[in-house]
Amino acid sequence: MSDTLRVLWTLVPQRAPQPWLHCSHCGDSRPFESSTKFRLNANGKRLDAWLIYHCTACSQTWNRPLLERRPAAAVDPQLLAALQQNDPHLARHLAFDIEDLRRRSARIEVFAEALVRRETLCICGTEPRRLEIDFAVATPLRLRLDRLLAAELGVTRSRLHRLQNSGRLVLSAPGSRWLRKPPQDGWRICLDLSEERDREAIATAARRSQ
Template identity: 35%
Template sequence: MSSILNMEWSVVRSQTPRIKRPCQRCGFVKPFGSTGKFRLNANGSQLDAWLIYRCDVCGSRWNRAIFERRAVSSLSAELMEALQRNDEGVASTFACNTKGRGGGKGGTDFSLKRRMVAGDCADACTVALTILNSDHVQVRLDKVLAKGLGLSRNRVLLLVEQGSLRFPMNNVKILKRRVPEKICIELCIGPASDRSVFWNYLVCTD
């Protein structure tokens, strides 16, 4: 009788998202990353605040607007202090929120923390894989599976079409969607000769 191996992957953000935008110095669209530093400008009772970014290629600076003409009285004392001292956590929170903030499309680097919950690799033919995304990393499911299994995204799609990789409702469109907070996937392992390849990726942490 074949056994089931229960695995858990946690999607972890490697760095804050890059924002792709035109770089005046490079002359092309390039990725910009947050420096974690703020620029503040107080004008009477109003505040302008920017998060400073730099081009990954040439280092050119770009100030991304966080607040524009915001009433100082509407901000908590804690937030004001955090902005003034370039609080790392607050800067990361703003940097991770790229939706509707201008500057173009963001991209996210991530890693996977793998944990064997129950079962034995030796004779398992089925893997019950739970993927957790508590940090709400903006990354597609097919990209996570490709990275986790050491395969191309086309190969992942082929596994789904062959029935070797199954998930809720078996809707192939879910591969192109962002990873939810939690999703359970079933992976059927092939012949013994193929298993060692999968085990190296399933179990080993990035």
């Protein structure tokens, strides 16, 4: 289409997911939060390493296993240095590794707070009549798509639902009630702006860099 604005929105979560675990001090299941600190233990030629979590209610620790009885010679020296220095980038990366967390806990709490990084992929014409938004979502978020779109595009949620009901707001993937669900990696929404008087404002909001 010659009058389409296509943008990529990368959603960057601001709070790491929290595993729910049994806290021996509280005597109940509690969400645990990463301390961003590592614990490293050398036993002969073998290494153990953990990322330290704290119970959010009482600060009881949980050591999340990273390396278990690993031969020291087999550990990447850069990884070892990062663990020894409590490298914050490594700690953040691991804290957001939800697949590994799922192996440790049946219940993972995820949060809604996300930064939206915008990138314009294609702008054709001076006044776009169609807006396409691609989503890149590396870590799951507990964030409804209609809330996100309303906040980021400056439109009401009821208007978004009206647009969807009239077929002018569509999702590339199959499914129902998707406006109420968290956006998924690879989703694309298409919004027909041809009848929207404020289409310029919406298009500007869609590509505004933060």
